[in-house]
Amino acid sequence: MRPSERQLRAQLAFFHDFIRVQADLGDPYAKVLSVPESPYPHFEEIRARGLLHQSSIGAWVTADHGLANQILRDRRFGVRKAGGEKLPEFIGFDNSLLGADPPDHTRLRRIAAPTLNPRMAEGWRSRIQEICDQLIDDLLAEDGPFDLMTAFAQRLPVALIADLVGIPDRCRDDFHRISRRMTPLLEGVVTYDQTQSTEAAIREITELLVDVIAQRKADPQDDMITRLLALVDEGSMSMTELVPMATFVPLAGSETTVNLIGNGVLALLNHPEQWRLLVERPELAAGVAEETLRFDPPVQQYRRIVHERLELAGCTLPVDAELAVMVGGANRDPKVFPDPNTFDITRSVGADTLAFSAGIHYCMGASLAKLEAEVAFQALATRIPRLRRAGRIRRGSSFIIRGMAEFPVAAR
Numbered sequence: 001m002r003p004s005e006r007q008l009r010a011q012l013a014f015f016h017d018f019i020r021v022q023a024d025l026g027d028p029y030a031k032v033l034s035v036p037e038s039p040y041p042h043f044e045e046i047r048a049r050g051l052l053h054q055s056s057i058g059a060w061v062t063a064d065h066g067l068a069n070q071i072l073r074d075r076r077f078g079v080r081k082a083g084g085e086k087l088p089e090f091i092g093f094d095n096s097l098l099g100a101d102p103p104d105h106t107r108l109r110r111i112a113a114p115t116l117n118p119r120m121a122e123g124w125r126s127r128i129q130e131i132c133d134q135l136i137d138d139l140l141a142e143d144g145p146f147d148l149m150t151a152f153a154q155r156l157p158v159a160l161i162a163d164l165v166g167i168p169d170r171c172r173d174d175f176h177r178i179s180r181r182m183t184p185l186l187e188g189v190v191t192y193d194q195t196q197s198t199e200a201a202i203r204e205i206t207e208l209l210v211d212v213i214a215q216r217k218a219d220p221q222d223d224m225i226t227r228l229l230a231l232v233d234e235g236s237m238s239m240t241e242l243v244p245m246a247t248f249v250p251l252a253g254s255e256t257t258v259n260l261i262g263n264g265v266l267a268l269l270n271h272p273e274q275w276r277l278l279v280e281r282p283e284l285a286a287g288v289a290e291e292t293l294r295f296d297p298p299v300q301q302y303r304r305i306v307h308e309r310l311e312l313a314g315c316t317l318p319v320d321a322e323l324a325v326m327v328g329g330a331n332r333d334p335k336v337f338p339d340p341n342t343f344d345i346t347r348s349v350g351a352d353t354l355a356f357s358a359g360i361h362y363c364m365g366a367s368l369a370k371l372e373a374e375v376a377f378q379a380l381a382t383r384i385p386r387l388r389r390a391g392r393i394r395r396g397s398s399f400i401i402r403g404m405a406e407f408p409v410a411a412r
């Protein structure tokens, strides 16, 4: 049964108070959940407690790269309870890939694969370049400082996803505005007002997509909605799954990429020698994307649920126990990355970053996201070589997605 407003407010207040108390008592996971300016020292505290430990919040926590990698690939862990029930969340968003275990997950993934696969990413390069060039032209036309997040980082991924999904030009502003309001679905809800605004956004995006789907039926194009409609026609997916899928992809692919771009530029400007290196050698832009995904990943932690009683790293975990895999910590595990707290765009990170997860939920947009970030970093370094910070940043309030709400910079 759906909780009333009073119950929901009370649950959220209890959740915040409980975390605050546990953080004050010294629990490192509770400190991470309190969204400090930097969670990285707390990941080290987590690692110092051993490969795996139970936080006073209840979840079993690891920041060890080897163990994190093993958990993500081990089919004895799922994203729902062992009996298939969804975890209690403050807002419901059904039928998403991230909230499904096999066999539903396997089927949904197959449905999304023709649109989202590593091969298709490269085909988007020239469009990404075109969007970046246009955004930078607009920035340079204005005098004075600007907010990198709203003027650039948020614009590129949303414009690209709109192309990929098949949102017509006339709906793009609405699509952008509604997509921004849906981000708490990915970030984790923290206030009652967010639940209201996010639920309204889900209703609005559904209306928008129903309208676009009707248009695509009449006038098929080379986009995700048209491809999904063909699957509905041949009976391999239902109409009730189409809207959630077309909603989930923008959700998964926007705020994440926005913050990869933002976090990367922040790391570069905080390490001026690395920015100068990129300006001199723009071909290092792909390395900036890789190193940012390791050093300051947009998605900081993944949740997994134990599906059968098991022994892990010397601990006995009961069915339905919850695991918090701290990727922000695993990516700075000194056993895998020498000198892990150094931001070095010439480092070879390779397959070791867990920033896109691993195993069956490995990000389907990883190649596209890396390409977007690469083109964005290269375009900024070549066209705005004097880019610099121009004020205090304001961080977002999520403990899952790490990024900035405001990032003032100046071009000259």
Ligand code: HEM
Pocket (backbone or CB within 6 Å): 097, 098, 099, 109, 112, 116, 161, 249, 252, 253, 254, 256, 257, 260, 297, 298, 299, 302, 303, 355, 356, 357, 358, 360, 361, 362, 363, 364, 365, 366, 368, 369, 370
């Ligand atoms: C820097 C940008 C991105 C990051 C850091 C990121 C990260 C992730 C992570 C960590 C997961 C799995 C979470 C888990 O295992 O619990 C995931 C799943 C997913 N991502 Fe991304 N993502 C990014 C961009 C994108 C883009 C651009 C798209 C699509 C256009 C996308 C589509 C998806 C999809 C469909 C899934 C679900 C896969 C599944 O559950 O099987 N992502 N992403």
